[in-house]
Amino acid sequence: MHYQQNSFTELFKELYRRIFQRNPIIVLIAGLCPVLAISTTVSNAFSMSIIVLCVLLLSDVTIRLVRQFFKIELMYFLHVLILSFYVTIVDLFLKGFYIEISNNLGIFIPLIAVNCLFFEQYENSRKQPSFLLSLFSAIGSGIGFALIMIFVSFLRELLGSGKVFEVTVFSKPPAIFSLAPGGFIVIGFITAFIAYIGKRFNRDDK
């Protein structure tokens, strides 16, 4: 394992890059499955975000610890094994202690094991020689996922059910926002908006 010295600036740059410039949902369009399915309520999105962040961190640290004993050919298999291990642990833990969350998130907890976000993070981590940079990259991905997930769910809950945190804001909401097409529409608008802002800033820089 490489313990390369990194300055705080480097670490926070990586964190910023993963949250905004390489955001897994709106920039990389990776891991959309739970975002479309789970983001109907803010509480679901919050739970999913915590789970994704924990699994990202744990799998990244574990793969760093064990990868020195393996050759590159086996790393993908190992990554899937480690990911499945942590996802099963989280699934069992929720079934044991937070059954409501487990019921709400349902099949989307086991599906984390095959989420593109984790494979993208693995690829990023594989190329990254520094342990700390890789860790900050995983944290950034998790936070980037959580921010967009919670924002999307806030909009969908508000527009789809007319409620926010069980408080009714308006009656007779358009139900489409609670369904997957509504998720696509909301994510599409956010992605377009962020892309527009990004382009505009880049143009200003030039």
Add this chain to the structure above:
Amino acid sequence: MNINEIRKVFDLASRFAIVAAVFTALLLVFYSVIDPVRQNNVKRIMERKYSEVLPRSLHYEEKHIGNKTYIAGYDKNNYPTGKIVLVNTSSINDRLDLLVSVGEENKITGVAVIKQNKIYDILDRSDIDAYFRQFTGKSLYDLKLQDGGNDIKPVRGALSLSDIYFTAIKKGLEDVEVINALSTK
């Protein structure tokens, strides 16, 4: 493939197998710790559902008669208060598990959903609860009459789901009728 290549493959496979075995062992340990808690949770949730649909009961007992299973409810003096049956209906892309309870006079005391397709989560919970409340006090005879009548209003914006619920509740009452017939024999 020469002996060195075989050795290399064997070496990789054995390393991977060792790591997989370690993770599996860890999972087994974790599972053995969590499983009793999980089973306790499931039991607690089911008991909460039982008390929702058969509120006069203080304790419940699972019983088997013929090929039917039901939950018998008892009050504080150990007198039977009613029966609860679990109805499972499934189609290609839908699944519904529903509890139907009847009192001693074979009229519905409550209905509760245990599991259903997540798509129905978009419906207003209060609309579904209001729909189920219409069944309270109804017997199988009343529901058979309902086939041609309209005194049970469907869930707002969910006609086909209301139909699935109605059929499941009727099936539950038919199961109770079979259980009653078997227990009088």
